[in-house]
Amino acid sequence: MKFKDKVTVITGGATGIGLAYARRFAKEGSAIVIGDVRDEAGADAVKALRESGGRAAYFHADVTKRQEVAALFQGAMKAFGRVDCCIANAGIVHDSGFLDLEEEDFDRVMDVNVKGVFLTGQEAARAMIATGKAVPDWRGGVIINIASTNAVVVQHGQVAYPVSKGAVNLLTKVMAISLADDGIRVVAIGPGPTRTEMLDNVIKSHPEFMKNVSLRTPLRRPAEVDEIAGVAAFLASEDAGYITGQTIYVEGGRLCLNYMMPERP
Numbered sequence: 381m382k383f384k385d386k387v388t389v390i391t392g393g394a395t396g397i398g399l400a401y402a403r404r405f406a407k408e409g410s411a412i413v414i415g416d417v418r419d420e421a422g423a424d425a426v427k428a429l430r431e432s433g434g435r436a437a438y439f440h441a442d443v444t445k446r447q448e449v450a451a452l453f454q455g456a457m458k459a460f461g462r463v464d465c466c467i468a469n470a471g472i473v474h475d476s477g478f479l480d481l482e483e484e485d486f487d488r489v490m491d492v493n494v495k496g497v498f499l500t501g502q503e504a505a506r507a508m509i510a511t512g513k514a515v516p517d518w519r520g521g522v523i524i525n526i527a528s529t530n531a532v533v534v535q536h537g538q539v540a541y542p543v544s545k546g547a548v549n550l551l552t553k554v555m556a557i558s559l560a561d562d563g564i565r566v567v568a569i570g571p572g573p574t575r576t577e578m579l580d581n582v583i584k585s586h587p588e589f590m591k592n593v594s595l596r597t598p599l600r601r602p603a604e605v606d607e608i609a610g611v612a613a614f615l616a617s618e619d620a621g622y623i624t625g626q627t628i629y630v631e632g633g634r635l636c637l638n639y640m641m642p643e644r645p
């Protein structure tokens with residue numbers, strides 16, 4: 381119970397890896413506040429967390445809209461009285477070649493993946509500073525931004541997504557330095573391909589995908605969502621108390637690998 385009595389806000393927490401963070405942090409004792417645009421999935425997530433004995437709330441919050449992000453953190457403070465951790469996880473992808481990418485699709489990806497992380501970080505930090513004033517034994521806050529291996533290596537057919545994730549890495553450094561004196565650590569996680577429903581569908585329609593993952597990943601497989609959530613739980617804990625400004629890549633060795641792994645013997 382690493383996070384007993386603590387409160388964690390997760391954007392994009394209704395599905396995918398976001399939901400895995402919610403389950404893991406709830407298991408460690410944290411109350412969970414999910415902000416998402418998929419209201420039905422959000423309500424289902426909260427129901428499941430409560431049925432497993434957790435404290436949880438859902439708010440509709442489009443991370444590109446200042447008022448909705450502010451309302452998410454006000455909702456968390458009202459429901460549970462504090463904010464200790466925030467995972468800025470909401471993110472979108474848009475497939476397109478460089479010459480074909482429409483301006484509005486570039487803007488849409490940057491809006492969610494960069495501006496959304498900025499607005500979330502600002503409102504999270506304000507709620508954490510308010511928590512510090514209201515809760516005498518507050519031990520500091522942690523903001524975890526979700527980047528990607530695409531922040532440092534680029535995938536053919538992706539333009540705005542890697543640019544946005546590179547920006548998340550730099551925003552993490554900016555926030556870490558800006559918020560250090562407020563007792564807030566800011567870190568990022570850069571997952572490699574991770575086994576969500578979406579990836580399972582890609583695997584079904586493109587069976588060669590797993591072979592490519594195996595040749596480009598020393599550990600020969602995508603991550604499981606719980607492996608990403610476990611790293612988030614470590615980064616949010618006091619065991620990671622001297623880590624700030626860093627992006628931790630959870631990618632099965634992919635970023636170390638030049639060329640490809642041999643075919644499996």
Ligand SMILES: NC(=O)c1ccc[n+]([C@@H]2O[C@H](COP(=O)([O-])OP(=O)(O)OC[C@H]3O[C@@H](n4cnc5c(N)ncnc54)[C@H](O)[C@@H]3O)[C@@H](O)[C@H]2O)c1
Binds near residue numbers: 395416471472
């Ligand atoms: N799955 C992977 O392989 C992988 C790899 C690297 C990084 N990531 C990153 O992890 C994060 C989660 O990815 P996922 O695979 O779980 O994706 P997902 O599509 O399953 O989940 C993303 C969630 O974000 C929500 N969302 C989208 N736009 C939003 C908005 N404007 N405001 C609020 N919520 C919004 C969606 O409704 C959804 O619930 C993303 O930032 C993604 O870029 C994923």
